[in-house]
Amino acid sequence: xxxxxxxxxxLFIASLVIVxxxxxxxxxLVGGTVPVFSKFGINFLFSSDWNPTEGREEYGALSFIVxxxxxxxxALIICLPLAFSTxxxxxxxxxxxxxSKIIGTLVDLLAGVPSIxxxxxxxxxxxxxxxxxxxxxxxxxxxxxxxxxxxxxxxxATSITSEIITLVPNDLKEAAYSLGATRLEVIxxxxxxxxxxxxxxxxxxAFGRALGETMAVTMLIGNSNKIPGGxxxxxxxxxxxxxxxxxEADGLKLSALIAIGLLLFVITGIINALGKFxxxxxx
Amino acid sequence: xxxxxxxxxxxxxxxxxxxxxxKNEGESKSTEQISITAAGxxxxxxxxxxxxxxxxxxxxxxxxxxGIGSGGGIRSLGDRVVDFGATDAYLNDSQIAELPAEIxxxxxxxxxxxxxxxxxxxxxxxxxDKLLELIFMxxxxxxxxxxxxxxxxxxxxxxxxxxxVHRSDGSGTTYIFSDYMSKVSxxxxxxxxxxxxxxxxxxxxxxxNPGVAGTIKQTEGSIGYxxxxxxxxxxxxxxxxxxxxxxxxKPTIESISASAQGDIPDDTRVMLTNSSDPxxxxxxxxxxxxxxxEQSYDGRSEKQALETxxxxxxxxxxxxxxxxxxxxxxxxxxxxxxxxxxxxESVTFDGKSLLK
Numbered sequence: 001x002x003x004x005x006x007x008x009x010x011l012f013i014a015s016l017v018i019v020x021x022x023x024x025x026x027x028x029l030v031g032g033t034v035p036v037f038s039k040f041g042i043n044f045l046f047s048s049d050w051n052p053t054e055g056r057e058e059y060g061a062l063s064f065i066v067x068x069x070x071x072x073x074x075a076l077i078i079c080l081p082l083a084f085s086t087x088x089x090x091x092x093x094x095x096x097x098x099x100s101k102i103i104g105t106l107v108d109l110l111a112g113v114p115s116i117x118x119x120x121x122x123x124x125x126x127x128x129x130x131x132x133x134x135x136x137x138x139x140x141x142x143x144x145x146x147x148x149x150x151x152x153x154x155x156x157a158t159s160i161t162s163e164i165i166t167l168v169p170n171d172l173k174e175a176a177y178s179l180g181a182t183r184l185e186v187i188x189x190x191x192x193x194x195x196x197x198x199x200x201x202x203x204x205x206a207f208g209r210a211l212g213e214t215m216a217v218t219m220l221i222g223n224s225n226k227i228p229g230g231x232x233x234x235x236x237x238x239x240x241x242x243x244x245x246x247x248e249a250d251g252l253k254l255s256a257l258i259a260i261g262l263l264l265f266v267i268t269g270i271i272n273a274l275g276k277f278x279x280x281x282x283x
Numbered sequence: 284x285x286x287x288x289x290x291x292x293x294x295x296x297x298x299x300x301x302x303x304x305x306k307n308e309g310e311s312k313s314t315e316q317i318s319i320t321a322a323g324x325x326x327x328x329x330x331x332x333x334x335x336x337x338x339x340x341x342x343x344x345x346x347x348x349x350g351i352g353s354g355g356g357i358r359s360l361g362d363r364v365v366d367f368g369a370t371d372a373y374l375n376d377s378q379i380a381e382l383p384a385e386i387x388x389x390x391x392x393x394x395x396x397x398x399x400x401x402x403x404x405x406x407x408x409x410x411x412d413k414l415l416e417l418i419f420m421x422x423x424x425x426x427x428x429x430x431x432x433x434x435x436x437x438x439x440x441x442x443x444x445x446x447x448v449h450r451s452d453g454s455g456t457t458y459i460f461s462d463y464m465s466k467v468s469x470x471x472x473x474x475x476x477x478x479x480x481x482x483x484x485x486x487x488x489x490x491x492n493p494g495v496a497g498t499i500k501q502t503e504g505s506i507g508y509x510x511x512x513x514x515x516x517x518x519x520x521x522x523x524x525x526x527x528x529x530x531x532x533k534p535t536i537e538s539i540s541a542s543a544q545g546d547i548p549d550d551t552r553v554m555l556t557n558s559s560d561p562x563x564x565x566x567x568x569x570x571x572x573x574x575x576x577e578q579s580y581d582g583r584s585e586k587q588a589l590e591t592x593x594x595x596x597x598x599x600x601x602x603x604x605x606x607x608x609x610x611x612x613x614x615x616x617x618x619x620x621x622x623x624x625x626x627x628e629s630v631t632f633d634g635k636s637l638l639k
Contacts, residue, residue, distance in 0.1 A: 051481075052479075053481050138444075138487070222488065223487060248353065248453025
């Protein structure tokens, strides 16, 4: 009885901490945004001016929102075919074979590499390569960041998708084969429909990671606070502007950065909710 | 279940042990070793790293410095979590009024902001203030522009885009650079202005002096401004800049020192950019340590205050100033040292001057 109570109490406290932390975070973020929203109102979301010079202060989040969405969507587009093919390779074609185990381990290894390492590699290898290709004169920009983000999120999407694909019951596949279906038909008519909620969820998770990724992007995007003029132009993302500018920020600028943080929080929340909704709809 | 309870008790026990041991440490420190903490600007970081280490081995006083940027240094002093802060841009009157008590500025050395560039076939580049305006405002976009060649006869410039690399974070280096630009270009002053972070007309950002230096070193055709030590250390080429007398000046210890030959106000709050001295490198400035004028606050001991002042008195003196030259900062001119010492003597503890 007594031990029962203690356990219950301990579990309750642990869960309460989560609620308090989430609530406290939202509360302090919202509190911090008051100055910027009372000065610029809703215009903060639709203006691309970012002028921290004293006496001429003007803040708008649009260029960062655009930069974040562009890089993440680009990453997702590059990631989709690659991650899907790799997961089919591991989870279906060479399932249980030695080669798929090796590749699976490599994928997990890549997923665990800290983002600063991707950033370094991107800065010293990928960026000069893009310059050599003649795509851009200095190699920084939306495309390079999108590419590095894609490389970072492919392991995430691959490892979950292949896991889900392996989980499709063998009975179903064998039934399809016995009816004369080819391997491709089994994949598209049996495996994908059965695993789709999991597959979608894995891409949403990967997209969420791309949205919030900071370090590697900061090193490669060029950090210019404007709406990028093209794929090879420099820009900035929400996470990266916060990382770059919080150190010296105070007053209105600090409030603008907190507002961007809150915005990122909300966008990630919406993406997660959307993911849950899609999974519910599909399964 | 009993195990769980035991675990809790154990955890609490360990936690309280740690508390008491911490307390002991704190007590022993106050009787034996004084520990001074400071934080702020990264521009003078190479200098501070060296002198702080030297001072610790000389006097036994433990010094820690966090290179978190000038803004961070000012905020840390405002929050009273450091003994003194460090900044490359002096605080203006309204910034001083925002702090909880009166502060004083102590200059420690003079640093130059160099215009670093990466053009492998161009060993020497001369830039006038007009060219700086045109390049940094995006009016000239290619290296082979005739206006650049006109000032650098005999040098063959490549047909390459100019990539301007600036700081992506707020910075005292940016303040010194933009203060100079505002003095020599009315267009710059009107459209960009001066500040620790700016609304850049062109270019891309990199974080910190090391970040800008690294990006320039890695990117052919790039140009940017960095604290001189970072260019010297990484062997990046830098330009000769035309000063107000029309001479093209290379940033050296002598030319940087020359920029401080003019009048210095008693509180040492002055920008040295665009000096009128004919031999002066035009983009240079003091870097300061800031501390409260009344040192008795938050229960600080008199000894702590005294040790802080002793250190500051030492850093403006000749031993530390000699170290400045080793890391390519110019030492303070004698009249600045004199003024700094006067300021330090005006710092009080409970109303009494500590250093007299």
